[in-house]
Amino acid sequence: MSKGLREQGLTIAFVVLLIAALVGQALTGVAFYNEQAGDSGLPLMSLLQYVTSSQFAVDVAENWQSEYLQFLLYILLTVWLVQKGSPESKPLDQAGRESDEKQKVGSHAQEDSPAWAKVRGWRLQLFSRSLGLTMGAIFLLSWLAQFIAGRSAYNADQIKDLKAPLGWGEYLAAPDFWNRTFQNWQSEFLAVASMVVLSIYLRERGSPESKPVGQPHTSTGVEG
């Protein structure tokens, strides 16, 4: 493997996994849809029709929004909340936005710091929050996509059942939208809580997500 590829290995691996999982979701999703439609004597979808359908879009978007919400909350809550013993937490006495010196901004910036970290004003403010803002924007867009595609998919089912479609306001109050939302959120929150707590007592040698194997359970904010 070339140096260039090796240095991007983590990104490449997850992008490949993402594509493989999306392909798997599309293939099994169209098969599942056609199984149900065929049983009811309704038209079947081609793979292309399925991947551009509201049924596929809502299933993708509901998972995406919850992942980005998880990251958003994690990024923001770990600024102020700490967890004794967890490598996911900052040291107990460093809660908050931290000093300019520690954050290496303004006059404390290094020569190779990002350009907007060296200046004061709106650019520094924006850059200082760019990760959370971006994650938050993607979360909201994904959630909006879930809402739009979810209504369309729900209304297609309503029509198949000889029921009237729902308007935007009706769908916003419908159990379908919120059930899709909450069932994804709960799993994300469980996963974060598990990682925070389990990483206090368990180790994965060599992983930056774990404390060093010999590090005491009480050490906080130490990564391997």
Added chain:
Amino acid sequence: MTSRGRSRHTPAVTGTRTLAAGLAALGLSVALAGCSGAGSAQENAARQVATTFADAAQEDPSSACGLLAPDTREELEDTSGPCAESLAEAGLPQAGPVLDVEVYGLDAMVRLEDDTMFLALFDTGWRVTAAGCTPEEPDRPYSCDIKGA
């Protein structure tokens, strides 16, 4: 779960581009899927089939039978006999002008002044899955004179 708040490594450009492409694909998909709204070609096509069926059901039942979804026609023939005769005897209402058309992917509902029809998009075009439908209680299925099994 991969909850990383740290920006220990600069995100790879390839990752950013892939993310942007993914979001664009999702946005396009939603636009195609969720916004099959007013004035679309499929709305016009569904409207056309519904009005043609409504007229033919009164004047030329045998051609109206050609616009029924396969399962709906089969159910009609199983329960009432040959399609054209059964359709004539079904006493579908004079439909009147179209009030509203809603299309969601392969499914559509057409509200006419005196009838509501449900349609599905087959390879051969829009076909009527249920006709002569009137609403019952809220969020309950419509009561239909003709429908599939």
